[in-house]
Amino acid sequence: MKIWISLSIILLGLINISAQGVKIDTEKLLGFYETQRYADAAQYLQSIYPDNTQDLKALTQIAYCNMMAGKLSEAEKSYLKVYAIQPDNLPVLFSLTSINSRRGNASQAKSYLQRIIELDSLNFSAYKQMAAYEDTPDSKLKYLKKANTLNPTDPDVAYDLSMVYRELKQYQQAYDILKTAIAADTENFTLQQAQLPLSNQLGKYQEVIETGEKLLKNRADANVMNDLGQAYFYVKDYQKCIDLYKALEVLGIQNEGTLYYMTLSYRELKDYNNAAVYAQKTIDEAISEHTPIYYAALASIYEAKNQYNDAATTYKRGLTFANNNMIYYRLGLLYDLHLKQAKNAVTYYQMYLKNKPDLKKEKEQIEYAKSRIAALTGIK
The missing domain is CATH 1.25.40.10 (Tetratricopeptide repeat domain)
Known part of the structure; x- marks a missing residue:
C-alpha cells in the first residue's frame, strides 16, 4: 500500500x-x-x-x-x-x-x-539525528533531552537518553525516561531490559525479578540473567542467584561480578567449601593475563626516571600476579647494573633461566644472564 x-x-x-x-x-x-x-x-x-x-x-x-x-x-x-x-x-x-x-x-x-x-526549532527528527553525531555524554544529552521532550514515547530516543543518564550515574532520570516509553509500549522488551540494571541501582529488586522472569520466558539472555541474579541476591533468595549464575558459568560467560555474588551466596548459605572455591575463581577472573606486563611497563618508566627502588618494587608487584620471564630478567639487570646488589641480581638471573625462556627468541638474553651469573659468583 x-x-x-x-x-x-x-x-x-x-x-x-x-x-x-x-x-x-x-x-x-x-x-x-x-x-x-x-x-x-x-x-x-x-x-x-x-x-x-x-x-x-x-x-x-x-x-x-x-x-x-x-x-x-x-x-x-x-x-x-x-x-x-x-x-x-x-x-x-x-x-x-x-x-x-x-x-x-x-x-x-x-x-x-x-x-x-x-528553520524549525521543534523538529524532533533533527534533534534525534544530531545526538548521533555528538561524542560526549553532555553534548548528546542536550539534543536527546530536546527530542525526548518533543516525543517522550519514541523508543530509540528514550533508550539512548537513558544510556546517557546511566553513564552520568543519574539513575533515577534514566529510569523515569524508560518508564514513560514503556508505558506507551508495554511489549517493548528492549526498553524493559535496559531498565533492569537501573532498577537494581534504585533498589527496585522485586520489579527486576518480575520483569526479568518475563523477559527470560521470551528469550534466554545473559544480561537479563546477570541483572536478575543480583536482584535475587538482594532479596536473599541465594539459591536462585546461584542457579542463574551457575547457568552462565556452564555457558562460559561468567564474569568477576557473577562469581563474586556466587561467593557471597554460598557464604550466606553456610556452604563454606563452595564459597572458598568461588572466592578463588573471583580473584582469578579479576586478574588479567596482561597484568604483569602492565606492571613491567610502569616499572620501566621508574627506571627511566632513575627511581630504581620504585622500579624494583613495581616489578615484584607484577610477579605476584604471574611468573613472567621479562620481569625476572629486568630485575636481574636492575639489581646488577643500577642497584649494585650482586646477590639479588644472581637470584633473578637464575629465576629467569629456570622459567624456561625461549631458546631461539631469547638467545642473547640467556647467554647474557649466564655470563653475568658467572661473573658475579666467580663460578664458570
Missing part, C-alpha cells in the same frame, strides 16, 4: 511537470519505479531535462532516483541545485543530511541538521 501511495505522489508530480510543456512517458517511468530500477529512472529524466534546468520538481525527482540507486554524488548535485533555489526546503535538507551521513561526512551532515533546527 505504501509503495502505491508513493508512486501516486510521484505520478502527480510528473503530471505537473508534463503540464509545463515537458513530455514524459509516465508509463515507462512508472515501470522503472515499480521494478526499483531507480538508476534507469534517473537516466531517463536526465535525458529529458537539460543540465542547467531550474525545474525544482524535476531536480528533486532526479536527485531522489539517484539517491535510491546509491549514486550519492549525483544525487547531491541535484539536491544542491534545489537548495540553492530554496534554502528553507526541509525535505531537501534532510536528504542532504542523509547523503553526507552515508558518505561519512559527519561535519557536513551536522551543518544541514543545524540549518533544519534554525
Whole structure:
C-alpha cells in the first residue's frame, strides 16, 4: 500500500511537470519505479531535462532516483541545485543530511541538521539525528533531552537518553525516561531490559525479578540473567542467584561480578567449601593475563626516571600476579647494573633461566644472564 501511495505522489508530480510543456512517458517511468530500477529512472529524466534546468520538481525527482540507486554524488548535485533555489526546503535538507551521513561526512551532515533546527526549532527528527553525531555524554544529552521532550514515547530516543543518564550515574532520570516509553509500549522488551540494571541501582529488586522472569520466558539472555541474579541476591533468595549464575558459568560467560555474588551466596548459605572455591575463581577472573606486563611497563618508566627502588618494587608487584620471564630478567639487570646488589641480581638471573625462556627468541638474553651469573659468583 505504501509503495502505491508513493508512486501516486510521484505520478502527480510528473503530471505537473508534463503540464509545463515537458513530455514524459509516465508509463515507462512508472515501470522503472515499480521494478526499483531507480538508476534507469534517473537516466531517463536526465535525458529529458537539460543540465542547467531550474525545474525544482524535476531536480528533486532526479536527485531522489539517484539517491535510491546509491549514486550519492549525483544525487547531491541535484539536491544542491534545489537548495540553492530554496534554502528553507526541509525535505531537501534532510536528504542532504542523509547523503553526507552515508558518505561519512559527519561535519557536513551536522551543518544541514543545524540549518533544519534554525528553520524549525521543534523538529524532533533533527534533534534525534544530531545526538548521533555528538561524542560526549553532555553534548548528546542536550539534543536527546530536546527530542525526548518533543516525543517522550519514541523508543530509540528514550533508550539512548537513558544510556546517557546511566553513564552520568543519574539513575533515577534514566529510569523515569524508560518508564514513560514503556508505558506507551508495554511489549517493548528492549526498553524493559535496559531498565533492569537501573532498577537494581534504585533498589527496585522485586520489579527486576518480575520483569526479568518475563523477559527470560521470551528469550534466554545473559544480561537479563546477570541483572536478575543480583536482584535475587538482594532479596536473599541465594539459591536462585546461584542457579542463574551457575547457568552462565556452564555457558562460559561468567564474569568477576557473577562469581563474586556466587561467593557471597554460598557464604550466606553456610556452604563454606563452595564459597572458598568461588572466592578463588573471583580473584582469578579479576586478574588479567596482561597484568604483569602492565606492571613491567610502569616499572620501566621508574627506571627511566632513575627511581630504581620504585622500579624494583613495581616489578615484584607484577610477579605476584604471574611468573613472567621479562620481569625476572629486568630485575636481574636492575639489581646488577643500577642497584649494585650482586646477590639479588644472581637470584633473578637464575629465576629467569629456570622459567624456561625461549631458546631461539631469547638467545642473547640467556647467554647474557649466564655470563653475568658467572661473573658475579666467580663460578664458570
